[in-house]
Amino acid sequence: MKRFGVFLLIFCIIFSAALTTVYGQQANSRLRVVSSTFNRFIDMLSESARTYWDIQDNIPAVNILAPDILLVNRDNPIDRYYRPESMIDIARYVRSTRHSLYLEENAARAYIDMVNSMGDAGITDIAAVSGFRDFDHQTRIHNAEINRQANRFPREEARWRAAMIVAAPGTSEHQSGLAVDVSSAEVGFSLTTRFENTRSFRWLSQYAHNYGFIIRYPRDSTEITGVIFEPWHLRYVGIDHAARIFESGLTLEEYFIAYAGGIWSE
Ligand SMILES: [Zn+2]
16 A cells, blocks of 8 residues: 555656646647657556556556557557457458458447548548558568568667567557558558548548547657658547547647646546
């Protein structure tokens, strides 16, 4: 019990420091936390949480702070055996470059709904390229990327370069079933930053939040997210979170802190 008190104290100190940073940045045109500080903060929180709680459901410990948002990133890996409870094969309902492509049930329904709305708006060439990937699949494509980078860089450098492009196993949102990569005929259904200039992307960046999706790895956010600019990677967070993330312009990492700290609690 005493240990718990100590933890709470430490927690409060760290939290108020982080929130001061968040509010301090409000003076700027955009809320933004210095990335290294932020990642260290998230790291410390998950360490503390890991020490004091039994983690349920194989999710990263930091998620205790905001249980309705699943935060998976390089500092908060998901358990290798984690799988969404229920999934839907969206390739049965909407265009996909694959035979079958699974998303977590709620994310799947929202995605199908969104693509239908795009169709109503005259945009019919969007396709889902990847969805749920289990730990072993992620391991294979991550290793392949390391080998690709190793052709040009020393092994150690190849490792961190690869991790920015294909997340290391356990650190990919695709294992949560809440992420979907999309592309369109305009760019030959490839996952390229040129997707940014397509009608599909322009529609998504305006309206995806109405369906609970965010552009998870925006331009110029690599320092915070640890991932390169990926206009094609959509993350389902539900309509309420997506609306606030859209309006605030925050990354999910920044929003997670602000939300867990009660900024949007009223
Ligand atoms: Zn992706």
